[in-house]
Amino acid sequence: MIEYEDLKKSNSKFESKFKQAFDRVIDKGRYILGEEVELFEKEFAEYCGSKYCLGVASGLDALYLSLIALDLPKDSEVLVPSNTYIATILSIVNAGFKPVLIEPKIDTYNINPKLIERNISAATKAIMVVHLYGKPCEMDKISALAEQYNLFLIEDCAQAHGAKYAGKKVGTWGMFGAFSFYPTKNLGALGDGGAIVTDDKEMAAKIKALRNYGSQQKYYNQFTGINSRLDELQAAFLRIKLSHLTEINEHKAQLASLYSRLISNPKVVLPVTQKNTEEVFHIYNIRCATRDDLKEFLLKKGVKTEIHYPIAPNLQPAYREMFAHSTFPISEEIHKTTLSLPISFSHTKEDIMYISEAINSY
């Protein structure tokens, strides 16, 4: 059986280094927001090409804290892609703002800049883009729109650590780049974690306070804030993974290009590669009109696949009412037909050759 993802296997290369890091943290006796977090923040900011990085507890919190830090007026609208993972939309709802769903382009699965412009209203205050599956959005057009309409730009980079658009890393185009280090992400911890990168000194200081009860000085509370801190242990593990991130991304990109060369079944739509981008293949997704049948067929051939995501956010029970006034046909089409193929650090060229052959025999 070829698993969709075997985290133990993907992390096995780093196991002895993890154990050394564990011992180092135990020896130091500091568990939250210490030296390991500071070093990771410095190293990850450098990797992204950002001035500041703040470690937080999750990707969701990175998005939420970015929004809260902006002090937007109460009834602000935030534009967000209609086909994202639910966390992006939830961060807007939790922050008390109104998510306005924007349809993606059917070929790139990313937010359509033309539809962004069409949905800007007097209440619109921010755009939250998502580099879905590791494919960068069209950041030249989107940042020009943000500038033209005076909107804050936040990038959800949870699936795109290290991806570039026009030679510039994702996460550095707008005010904030929000990252998740959930274990399955390209840069994954051994538990939960997240980070925000920014070039704005004041905002960095504010996020630093907001993640820790709004406190800049111990027991003095300048803001309300939340508790969303990165553990020393996770930071120590992340420093190890970060030093191998290029290798992890390259491995996945090689597997992706092998899929794209080998899969030739006309029933299957392959992902497109955009000019001007360096994508990172968090996910390698294909589309197929008979997706569920293909998934079943592959399982019988010993290949496990995933669906990112089976239900469109606007059709989720918790959100249905919020978005009942409009329809999102492109998003729904993607959710009905998309299928993610195995593409982890532990998969081999042989795995990809076997899976591609199985797809071609469908």
Ligand SMILES: *Cc1c(COP(=O)(O)O)cnc(C)c1O
């Ligand atoms: C994983 C993910 C998140 C949330 O990250 P957590 O660390 O699980 O909170 C947000 N947005 C996208 C696009 C994601 O894939």
